[in-house]
Amino acid sequence: VCIKNVFSPGNGVASRPQKHEPFEQAPMYVAVMTYLGFGIVTLFGYLRDFLRAVGLEKCHLAQEREEQKDFIPLYQDFENFYTRNLYMRVRDNWNRPICSLPGPVFDLMERVSDDYNWTFRFTGKTLHNVINMGSYNYLGFAENNVDFLKTVADKVNQYGTGVCSTRQEIGNLSIHEELEGLVANFLGVESAMIYGMGFATNSMNIPALVGKGCLILSDELNHTSLILGARLSAATIRVFKHNNMHSLERMLREAVCSGQPRTHRPWKKILIMVEGIYSMEGSVVRLPEIVALKKKYKAYLYLDEAHSIGAVGPSGKGVTELFNVNPTDIDVMMGTFTKSFGAAGGYIAGKKELVDYLRSYSHSAVYATAMSPPITEQILRALKCIMGKDGTTEGLRRIHQLAENTRFFRAKLKEMGFIIYGNDDSPVVPILLYMPGKVVAFAREMLERRIGVVVVGFPATPITEARARFCLSAAHTRDMLNQVLHHLNEVGDTLCLKFSRRKYTSRPDLCAETNLELDS
């Protein structure tokens, strides 16, 4: 395997070239057409709502009984205008039922609708070997090879499948302790704690760390779990522009100088919340600069490595390894096992005092059921594989394969002329589609060509920036990627999706690009 040494650990942060992260703007006519499309659908939405209210059309939605029509309305009508009139029309592109393992290829059950996607029925046919470009299967650990899963089967024989208790009561198994030790070892920190659900790790632990009188500075594009945790904690939340260090520094200065809003007392704690890789953009956090800022203004840092743990870095240790940052500089390291490890759950790692505190004070630790034993064993075997502790170089091979795939795929897409966001190292590749009609047509066309993609539109992304998000995997072979690229090329031409106005050469540019000015 030829490993290009682009990731060589430099002599320090400053010597490593910052990869250029362009967020290219589409031409103006694209924005105009997007608004036009949304406008037309909204008008027709009003028309259909009127027809339903008058009674000319059958209403498929939930409604109160006749006797309750005089009461306060139970089902909020206008709030789900968008769901009713836009999402329902095209919802055959989401929630597709999969009937096999979500590996690099999978099987889909075919379903059709007779009444424009209000109800579905299965035809009984299965679509085999659809290439999977949507699963968070970065290192390919979603596999059902009997040899690899032997230890998992043994643990099921030993512990069963359910724990039937919380960690604090009687659900603390020895396998949990073993995993926590291994996670702490892997990340290079003192101690770690694992939880059964990744979303709950964020939303239930942030209230234990900050409270009223604390300040949270969170990135614009943070995940819902972080936002929910921040809101539950009752701390003051201020949002800084995505990856913009000037904005963050300005807010830090203002917070340190002015203190709390009316009393001007100093803040009890200032917590900066960022993610390693942002899943909708594929952009990577500017970690060295944030660590420098945090040290200067004496704030704490919460790093959510849900997508980056195992997927970036020369040996899979995440963004700390990518940027050569000492893991002890980051106060709270959080991550999930859903993405690169093929299991479920999350962890929080850091100093021993922090983790011991969380064991007693976090909602998730005290009330949530402990992680199931086969899942714990799956994470153990995946971690051992990545660290090389099982005696093979399989883990390292997968990490390098993922890096190769990422570089290849991104370079080819840019060459073809699509607009893609994000850092060149991130395995999450969003292709911008902009117009709602094209989003739907793209998903359907790709499915016809036996490629499964995930498209996201308005509520999850800004209204003009609908996109298709590709998640690369170490299990994808070069053949599969070439096939996907070939079909993407065709679909891009048929649907006119190649909006990029840059000129890219076919040779990869290995020399350091100068770090252009920060987006302001």
Add this chain to the structure above:
Amino acid sequence: MGLSECWKQLSWIYYQYLLVTALYMLEPWERTVFNSLLVSVGAMAVYTCYVFMPQHIMAILHYFEVVQ
């Protein structure tokens, strides 16, 4: 041969029109409503041009004293 290619090209252009205006997501009767509205507005515009353009052009030429 030329006719089928022409038909394919026209049908591709119609597909692009459907995608851009998001009519692709609407049901067939809604497409009919929108298309007929568009066609009737377009027809009215063309008719108005046809009826009034000579008068407007004469008025402009008269203003610039090109013709008396």
